[in-house]
Amino acid sequence: MATSNVNPANAITASRFLTLPVFWWAIAKHEVQIATLAVLVCGVLDLFDGMVARLLKCQTAFGEVFDGLADGICYGVMFFLLAVYRWVPWIPVALTIVMGMVNIAMRYRYARRAKKTVNYRSWSMEKMTAYIAFLIGAGVAHREVALYFWAYPIMMALILVRDTKRMLIDPVPA
16 A cells, blocks of 8 residues: 555645745844744754654655755755845855755756656765754854855765766666
């Protein structure tokens, strides 16, 4: 019996998008505590969606891909808004967003090569998701240190080079 894509875990993943308008409003109004809360809620929901999927046995290939897209969209939009409102340097943010789009395109190509809905697993990129959440928190707290923001696109570029070979060239594991 196949698990439906309409399930509690994917509902939790989708609910992460509700943090975006709250975050935007909070940044526009300089409400640091509310912006911080929005980032934290987004992160906690990210932790719980996978736990709920395993607990309720409602894991799906769509859910894995949806979770990765939600990470990219939610954290990408938050990062972008911080740059738009000049709370963080815009050049490393722009580089990060461009590389994020390249990563999504490569993941799409990987799924096409696999001929099924599949999430390319990259331990390194998972850790970068945690790092970007840290950077968003630092930006919200106005504790931005340029070195941290410039380190992110450099590390992401190195990971993309490594993952490019695995996603686009190496055989897809069974």
